Amino acid sequence: MNSSGALFQGQTPLAVRMRPTSLDEVAGQQHLLGAGSPIVALADPEAAKPGTVSVILWGPPGTGKTTLAQAIARSSGRRFVELSAVTAGVKDVRQVMQGALDQRDLYGQSTILFLDEIHRFSKAQQDALLPGVENGWVILIAATTENPSFSVISPLLSRSLLLTLKPLTDGDLGALIDRAVADARGLDGAIELHDEARSALIGLSSGDARRALTALEAAAGVAVTENGDDETPIVTADRVAQAVDRALLRYDRQGDEHYDVISAFIKSIRGSDPDAAVHYLARMIEAGEDARFIARRLMVHAAEDIGLADPRALQIAVAAADTVQLIGMPEARIPLAEATIYLATAPKSNAVIAAIDGALADVKAGRMGPVPLHLRDAHYAGAKRLGHGKGYRYPHDDPRGVVTQSHLPDPLRGVRYYEPTTHGAERELSDRLERIRRILGD
Numbered sequence: 001m002n003s004s005g006a007l008f009q010g011q012t013p014l015a016v017r018m019r020p021t022s023l024d025e026v027a028g029q030q031h032l033l034g035a036g037s038p039i040v041a042l043a044d045p046e047a048a049k050p051g052t053v054s055v056i057l058w059g060p061p062g063t064g065k066t067t068l069a070q071a072i073a074r075s076s077g078r079r080f081v082e083l084s085a086v087t088a089g090v091k092d093v094r095q096v097m098q099g100a101l102d103q104r105d106l107y108g109q110s111t112i113l114f115l116d117e118i119h120r121f122s123k124a125q126q127d128a129l130l131p132g133v134e135n136g137w138v139i140l141i142a143a144t145t146e147n148p149s150f151s152v153i154s155p156l157l158s159r160s161l162l163l164t165l166k167p168l169t170d171g172d173l174g175a176l177i178d179r180a181v182a183d184a185r186g187l188d189g190a191i192e193l194h195d196e197a198r199s200a201l202i203g204l205s206s207g208d209a210r211r212a213l214t215a216l217e218a219a220a221g222v223a224v225t226e227n228g229d230d231e232t233p234i235v236t237a238d239r240v241a242q243a244v245d246r247a248l249l250r251y252d253r254q255g256d257e258h259y260d261v262i263s264a265f266i267k268s269i270r271g272s273d274p275d276a277a278v279h280y281l282a283r284m285i286e287a288g289e290d291a292r293f294i295a296r297r298l299m300v301h302a303a304e305d306i307g308l309a310d311p312r313a314l315q316i317a318v319a320a321a322d323t324v325q326l327i328g329m330p331e332a333r334i335p336l337a338e339a340t341i342y343l344a345t346a347p348k349s350n351a352v353i354a355a356i357d358g359a360l361a362d363v364k365a366g367r368m369g370p371v372p373l374h375l376r377d378a379h380y381a382g383a384k385r386l387g388h389g390k391g392y393r394y395p396h397d398d399p400r401g402v403v404t405q406s407h408l409p410d411p412l413r414g415v416r417y418y419e420p421t422t423h424g425a426e427r428e429l430s431d432r433l434e435r436i437r438r439i440l441g442d
Helices: 004-008 036-042 065-076 089-107 123-126 130-135 155-158 172-182 195-205 209-226 237-244 256-271 274-286 289-308 311-329 332-343 351-364 426-439
Strands: 054-058 078-084 113-118 138-144 160-164
Touching: 004 089, 036 160, 065 078, 065 113, 065 138, 078 089, 078 311, 089 113, 089 123, 089 130, 089 138, 130 138, 130 332, 138 209, 138 351, 155 160, 172 195, 172 351, 195 209, 195 237, 209 351, 256 274, 256 289, 256 332, 274 289, 274 332, 289 311, 289 351, 289 426, 311 332
Parallel strands: 054 138, 054 160, 078 113, 113 138
Antiparallel strands: none
16 A cells, blocks of 8 residues: 555544634635624634624535634634534533633633534523523524524524525535645645546535545545555546445536536426436436526426416425425435426426517517506596596406406507417316406407
């Protein structure tokens, strides 16, 4: 084995070694790190006094919640205590509160309590945090991957700032990987990283810094093992695939493959082929595509290509998007697949988009005309003298709920923007609309 193999023996994980020691080293989350932001204020040693606001960090795994908390503690000089909601109980919380109170009273030192996975705390456990947060005994930095509105009690939410972390961009991940390769705390320049391998690590990480560094460390271990004693270990794309035991997909979230796969995905749904649609969904998931992007495309498709042929399609797509936001990956693959299959097998109609695009085209071209007098607002003073509302017929006065009456401006009378198909629910809607239009006189 190459002597550089010592880098990977008997050490803490690379992701832990590479944790930033200050906010300047934090990758991504620049929307939270501007001058004067709550995070920057917490890290300021001049502001290390009781009463500084507590924060709840909400974001996907590997986006830097623990990293931010530790960087704040190191920069500010505050006492730092860490608890995990998986193992801590009410007794542990009370001990931390008492210790923080003692430190404040005896030594004038404030305490940061970092509570990981606060969503796992029961209401009683969260209640135990309230006195310390409210009285400034501790500055709480709580982390959660679940929507705090559903998992954190209201009194604690009202006493804290909710800050949302975003998945790291490809640029953020690339910079993080490069630093880990070169930094003395990391691989210290002992390996060579091919560009294809770097891209593969970024694609596999799905915006998760911890996952990227873990995969890099594993691939570096493979390179060290397979290289000769006198050779510099080289991390290639094949070695990344070998280390993580996954085939590498040719998929760049900013490149042609991204657009080709999402195009094939939507066209397969539009073509009512659930098997092909699920295949392309799997390719996007495996390549680390943002699940929220997929959910947004499903909502667009439900409105554009199904419309009123199955009004439930949009509801299911929206429900899938909400679920993705609440539970995250990998579980979110299930509602995404459910919505994909439902939309692929639903009856199709583009009549709704044809209607609104046709109306927009007329408006943009100036084909409008004034609003008919009988439809104008007649409630304000003097409106009736201008003829507003005169001749308007109230549909509820007719047992059919529809009366003979024109609603379009005169230049557009008789224009039909919405022409339902005979597919799915639009078959019945088409018959009903024809009866309505005969009564309206259009």
